[in-house]
Amino acid sequence: MHKMAEVGSTIYLDHQSAAPVFPEALEILKQYAIEPFSPSSLHQRGIHSKKVLQSALECISAFLGCEETEIVFTGGSWEAIVLGIEGFWRRNASKGKHILTTPIEQKPILLLFDKLKNEGATVSYIPVDKEGFVDPKAIEELSTSQTILCCVQWVNPEIGSIQNIQEVANLCFNKGIAFFCDGSYAAGWVPIDLKRLPISLLVVNPNQFNGPKGVGILCVKKGFEIEPIIPGLNRDFGFWGGSENLPAVLATAKAAEITSQLFKEKIEKVSYLQKLLWNDLLTHIPLIALNGPQLGFGRSIQNLNVSPEFIGGESQVLSCDLKGIMISSGPSCIQKNLRVSHVFKAVGLGYQRAVSSVRISLGITTTKEEIEKFAKIYREVVAKLREMSIGWKKYISEQAKNEE
Amino acid sequence: MHKMAEVGSTIYLDHQSAAPVFPEALEILKQYAIEPFSPSSLHQRGIHSKKVLQSALECISAFLGCEETEIVFTGGSWEAIVLGIEGFWRRNASKGKHILTTPIEQKPILLLFDKLKNEGATVSYIPVDKEGFVDPKAIEELSTSQTILCCVQWVNPEIGSIQNIQEVANLCFNKGIAFFCDGSYAAGWVPIDLKRLPISLLVVNPNQFNGPKGVGILCVKKGFEIEPIIPGLNRDFGFWGGSENLPAVLATAKAAEITSQLFKEKIEKVSYLQKLLWNDLLTHIPLIALNGPQLGFGRSIQNLNVSPEFIGGESQVLSCDLKGIMISSGPSCIQKNLRVSHVFKAVGLGYQRAVSSVRISLGITTTKEEIEKFAKIYREVVAKLREMSIGWKKYISEQAKNEE
Incomplete structure (x- = not known):
């Protein structure tokens, strides 16, 4: 092993x-930090940076089964969650103000919904049974014409329940509701293939598959629009600002590659x-x-x-x-x-x-x-x-x- | 050297x-990533994490001349800028809607102000001379009873102008205007002592003093209140969510220590x-x-x-x-x-x-x-x-x- x-x-x-980081991923992180690399630079090292960033995107998109252009890197998985939920709300609240979620999402997510309630959101909570499973059918019962977003975590980090994400995703897809999934504890541990799974917004935590800390991934499927939270210019299609944390992104790709192999x-x-x-x-x-x-x-x-x-x-x-x-x-x-x-x-x-x-x-x-x-x-x-x-x-x- | x-x-x-990272800082980053550490854990490694996090805070606060409780770590310096400016605006906009800044701030900052204008802010631009120096006196002329925030960068990364930050800070202090300073290109290169310098909100970019990427610092001086942008529970007084990127924070402290020495x-x-x-x-x-x-x-x-x-x-x-x-x-x-x-x-x-x-x-x-x-x-x-x-x-x- x-x-x-x-x-x-x-x-x-x-x-x-917190999970240990693969030594190979740390080696790459070190290699790209001890000498500075920035994909925004015009010179050879900038060009090299763009090239390796592109390979990293290919590697991570293969890992998730999504398009390279659907990946947004943030400063951590919690940032990716806020970008996914609040970013979606800010852009789409005019279409409807109703949100579905579960009472067993990570606590900060529930607090984020409390904040959105102050901005006019109404939130319904899908009941869970005593093993922590949501009943996908409740989504159908609870959703209204005003429902714009359904937010269900994949794996619960406390009691380990794995939701039937395929069924939830299909249901949301059929009802035209965007589906946000907190996959922080799923990626690297359950097979993920976004080609078959209509998740609109998926959060991935690289550290949970032995990648570095300080980087998060939000996958925004084509057709879904979000508002930036940390607006930027040249990075990640403007969804997240600042210059890329290239060492961490490359280390993440390495971790994804090793994880796939093993x-x-x-x-x-x-x-x-x-x-x-x-x-x-x-x-x-x-x-x-x-x-x-x-x-x-x-x-x-x-x-x-x-x-x-x-x-x-x-x-x-x-x-x-x-x-x-x-x-x-x-x-x-x-x-x-x-x-x-x-x-x-x-x-x-x-x-x-x-x-x-x-x-x-x-x-x-x-x-x-x-x-x-x-x-x-x-x-x-x-x-x-x-x-x-x-x-x-x-x-x-x-x-x-x-x-x- | x-x-x-x-x-x-x-x-x-x-x-x-982008600057090279000190090998000693990378060594620490590696050490705390190859084995996982989280300051939120109760066990020995959690206790050790809390202890080293505390030493890191002491080291960084000594570096900046601020209190440990005034430091907020974010996922990058651009995140720290957004937290400082937008966070301040969200909390304090009820007190006044006028903001002062300069036309030579980093471009994303100017775009952020454009966004705040849509939310009701009025922004006045302090003129700069042909060497890129702002005239602090213009702050006095441009400020009104509605002015809540003045935002002036310390060092311009393009043409290298260093502002007379002491004079700007004093002026803002005397007029009761909060002063946000983008110190991204200053920390590590000009002496900083927040005990003598009444900056309300200071952004520091660890990579510019050869610390790692993927971490930013916002110093929020006592008495100034901001709204979280990425709200959290147990970290950084709720100003920035998620769990600490301990390896990067410790590496930042190491870089600050070496920078002070050299x-x-x-x-x-x-x-x-x-x-x-x-x-x-x-x-x-x-x-x-x-x-x-x-x-x-x-x-x-x-x-x-x-x-x-x-x-x-x-x-x-x-x-x-x-x-x-x-x-x-x-x-x-x-x-x-x-x-x-x-x-x-x-x-x-x-x-x-x-x-x-x-x-x-x-x-x-x-x-x-x-x-x-x-x-x-x-x-x-x-x-x-x-x-x-x-x-x-x-x-x-x-x-x-x-x-x-």
């Missing part, structure tokens, strides 16, 4: 917070490790629940979100940390602000389940040895924390009574 | 388009080389004019913008390029769009002067050998191009007649 730098004695299982192997390995881990936890830890969908087609192979009853998520994270294991008690973008995440609320998982949850997220560098070592240590951590839990002690003594 | 990678046989004199040495060397080069050109090339201020306190030591009469700027750039020398026929952000730049128009330099101009921009890696070699080659390039110029031939024959 793909080799990264040595991790030492730590085990990193927080790939959906895709099958990666998917096989990581889904195997996910199953291995979940079976181990389920076998050895009593009263542990999986949050989100069952393993399989509908769940991200990177993501295990589990709640061992009677102990807190944060104490699990900190205890694991003392043993050199990095996991998360929630997506990186929300934990500082919310104790019980909006996703847990939306799927109807109660307070207890939420506060005892941790997210274990696997990545391309994860090995079988790491998973086995982690499973063993995590078992001990849970046992240790439960020893200090009044709820657990009560449960145990009641169990004992029942057995008498 | 600071060592960079070998440039081979090429001579890069286009530092104001500042005096760099300034001495580059200003010496600038003088050396200009004297050489002036001595050996007849009918060559300097565009912008004379060398000295009012001119960027990086920048020589020259017009050798009778030959075109683009042909000079391309001829130099064939000999491995990279110079520019205009700032990277505008050349594709305008033959005669708005700056040349604003300072009243005619069409002939504009089309024959090239920008030679020096940087920290520039050596005396390179300057001497460039001067010699450029002399030959100009002579060769003039041999093909009807205007030049006419001039020569008239000279000969006059001498008879």
Whole structure:
């Protein structure tokens, strides 16, 4: 499998917070930063820059199955999300003011919709079931003649639900509604082919397929118009200003290329490790629940979100940390602000389940040895924390009574 | 002086388009990208990330003479400009709709003002003289009770004029007008101390002091309020969303640290080389004019913008390029769009002067050998191009007649 730098004695299982960058991608980033290159220059290095930028566009568009002219690079995937949603709203609000979305989008997206409500938007939320799946049919029921945009995430980074994006996209297409998809946690992990999939606006996060940070991609399919948020002159058809971050774009293309080559192997390995881990936890830890969908087609192979009853998520994270294991008690973008995440609320998982949850997220560098070592240590951590839990002690003594 | 990678046989004199990144800064960027770090994580690597982010903030705030809490990182300096200007407008437009600026700001800034005009702003342009200097007194004459913002660039990247920012800042401060300063080409090249300089909103471009691309800095002085453009949750006080681009921020801090250490040495060397080069050109090339201020306190030591009469700027750039020398026929952000730049128009330099101009921009890696070699080659390039110029031939024959 793909080799990264040595991790030492730590085990990193927080790939959906931030992922390691392929050394080959970093090498390219370094190469194009140590000497300056700008595609706007007339001289040889400018011409070379234009050429490699063009190859990068070809590589990334092949990765996504879109046209080169449909790709806009931004300073990060969150910038790409704002450009896609707010940019679309600003250009198209005159055609209708109704927007559809789900209550489990990334939190900042939901806040962005709150902002658009102040500008006259009305937003309807497509219900989700307790595994975090939206019902595509609800789109039909909720949409009106005023609906201009439907915004549904592909993969939920917290509980791992993978939406039936093909069905959502087809439905929107048939109803003439633009479809914005937050694919931040999808690209590199689920097959994407925009030729077959009528997504109007797709956001891709290069870091999630081991590309660099500081660059985001918005794919704007032909026929859809957006207003620039950071208006510019010569870059990305004026959708995003400033001069290109060429090193990061080239590194992104490299990461896309490697990801394509390794895709099958990666998917096989990581889904195997996910199953291995979940079976181990389920076998050895009593009263542990999986949050989100069952393993399989509908769940991200990177993501295990589990709640061992009677102990807190944060104490699990900190205890694991003392043993050199990095996991998360929630997506990186929300934990500082919310104790019980909006996703847990939306799927109807109660307070207890939420506060005892941790997210274990696997990545391309994860090995079988790491998973086995982690499973063993995590078992001990849970046992240790439960020893200090009044709820657990009560449960145990009641169990004992029942057995008498 | 600071060592960079070998440039081979090429001579890069286009530092104001894009600058090489310090290898030490790239090393840090690599170190924090090859293994993922996110300051939002609870585990050791998250805690370490928070710690190094804090040191980076201390380092950058020391570099600028501001508070750590006044620094906002964005995805690039152009993003920082939009956040500063449009963010200020959105929050403060209710207090007044009049904005002051200059006609020689970077072109996208002027287009941004055109956009704000559509939203009800009135914009007055402070006149500039033929060296590109604004008259600070005009600020007093042009400002009204409705003036909320004055926007004046520090260093012009095209003709190198350095404004008397202290006087502009004081004037705005005394009149209670917020002062936005585009310091993209100043930081790292002129001393900056925001403790003594009442700039309300300052934009800094890390790449111009040999930091990475893909990161910008907006310094928002205490007491000034802006509206987020890319709203976020946990980062940069909500002014800019997404998770931090930690590798780029840390690399920026490293570049700031090295720049501080080398500042005096760099300034001495580059200003010496600038003088050396200009004297050489002036001595050996007849009918060559300097565009912008004379060398000295009012001119960027990086920048020589020259017009050798009778030959075109683009042909000079391309001829130099064939000999491995990279110079520019205009700032990277505008050349594709305008033959005669708005700056040349604003300072009243005619069409002939504009089309024959090239920008030679020096940087920290520039050596005396390179300057001497460039001067010699450029002399030959100009002579060769003039041999093909009807205007030049006419001039020569008239000279000969006059001498008879």
